[in-house]
Amino acid sequence: MKCKEAKVAFSQHLDGRLGNIELERLDDHVHSCASCEEDFRIMEVSSRALRSLEPTPAPPYLAERAFRVALSSKRAARFSGQFVFVARRTAIAAALAAMGLWIGGGLTTGLRETEPRMTPVEADPVEVAIYIWTPGGILDD
Amino acid sequence: MSSRVLQAKVDAREAFRDLVENTHSRVYRVALALLQSPHEAEEVVQETFVRAWEAFHELRDPSATTSWLLKIAGNLARDKRRLWRRRSNEPFDEATIEPLRSLLSPEGTIESPDEAVLRKQRADSLRRAVEGLKESHRVVIVLREIEEMTYEEIASALSIPVGTVESRLHRAREKLAKKLRRLVEREKTP
Ligand SMILES: [Zn+2]
Numbered sequence: 001m002k003c004k005e006a007k008v009a010f011s012q013h014l015d016g017r018l019g020n021i022e023l024e025r026l027d028d029h030v031h032s033c034a035s036c037e038e039d040f041r042i043m044e045v046s047s048r049a050l051r052s053l054e055p056t057p058a059p060p061y062l063a064e065r066a067f068r069v070a071l072s073s074k075r076a077a078r079f080s081g082q083f084v085f086v087a088r089r090t091a092i093a094a095a096l097a098a099m100g101l102w103i104g105g106g107l108t109t110g111l112r113e114t115e116p117r118m119t120p121v122e123a124d125p126v127e128v129a130i131y132i133w134t135p136g137g138i139l140d141d
Numbered sequence: 142m143s144s145r146v147l148q149a150k151v152d153a154r155e156a157f158r159d160l161v162e163n164t165h166s167r168v169y170r171v172a173l174a175l176l177q178s179p180h181e182a183e184e185v186v187q188e189t190f191v192r193a194w195e196a197f198h199e200l201r202d203p204s205a206t207t208s209w210l211l212k213i214a215g216n217l218a219r220d221k222r223r224l225w226r227r228r229s230n231e232p233f234d235e236a237t238i239e240p241l242r243s244l245l246s247p248e249g250t251i252e253s254p255d256e257a258v259l260r261k262q263r264a265d266s267l268r269r270a271v272e273g274l275k276e277s278h279r280v281v282i283v284l285r286e287i288e289e290m291t292y293e294e295i296a297s298a299l300s301i302p303v304g305t306v307e308s309r310l311h312r313a314r315e316k317l318a319k320k321l322r323r324l325v326e327r328e329k330t331p
Pocket of ligand 1: 002004029033036037
């Protein structure tokens with residue numbers, strides 16, 4: 001192992017990303033190269049010192065604020081508005097198709113069945129989607 | 142409104158709230174590492190989650206969602222940073238170098254009247270040395286060593302392959318070691 005390769009390997013080692021065989025080769029090099037030995041000592045000490053620092057804490061109010069701003073942002077509202085428009089159109093189309101099927105089903109099954117095949121659903125998936133994507137509601141209720 | 146519809150609405154918002162709570166500090170740390178400005182980092186967090194809510198229906202896989210968020214935050218922060226650049230070029234005085242000398246001395250800790258004070262001084266000096274590195278090196282060192290991010294998270298935040306994170310980190314560590322060595326070997330000024 002040469003110095004250049006050893007430096008890459010040592011950095012990987014600091015992050016626990018070096019396999020046993022490579023670690024042995026690195027060890028051999030370090031014991032025979034004073035320059036690398038000193039460099040690695042400094043790298044290790046400084047790395048340990050940096051890691052002993054606490055990760056920067058986010059301000060305590062940030063999560064709640066980011067959540068509220070996201071849900072009430074005008075852009076999200078505009079996006080949602082487009083979604084609702086498309087969804088309503090789809091819902092109307094779906095409703096018409098369902099009625100057609102229901103009537104059609106009723107006609108074809110005639111008197112053989114006492115109940116229509118298609119019963120109205122409690123919550124239309126499209127309607128659910130509209131509510132999910134309408135900002136403001138729950139939070140500001 | 143039927144109860145099922147209401148429930149779906151509540152569920153989506155609660156899922157989004159969980160996402161914000163679980164990921165906002167990592168998003169913040171990426172933005173802060175790139176911008177070095179708490180105020181601007183907060184703006185980036187805000188904008189990242191506005192975009193996340195817009196795209197929430199597409200974000201299903203939690204692990205992919207985190208890297209998506211970090212990538213967005215990294216891009217937003219880099220866009221902001223293009224406007225200006227800061228690199229610490231303040232000269233190091235003895236008061237800054239001395240804690241580094243004691244940190245890096247092969248004998249370990251030199252006389253320490255107050256261990257906590259010394260640790261703080263060392264950390265401050267070390268931070269300053271890191272801040273003097275060139276931008277690409279500074280950022281990987283901060284994200285990996287201080288903010289404790291994985292290679293994969295750093296790769297997402299910087300929009301670079303994991304292999305590049307690895308090579309950048311080793312070069313950054315080498316530069317930092319050289320810089321520290323130069324500093325502590327400098328003759329003491331009276
Ligand atoms: Zn060597």
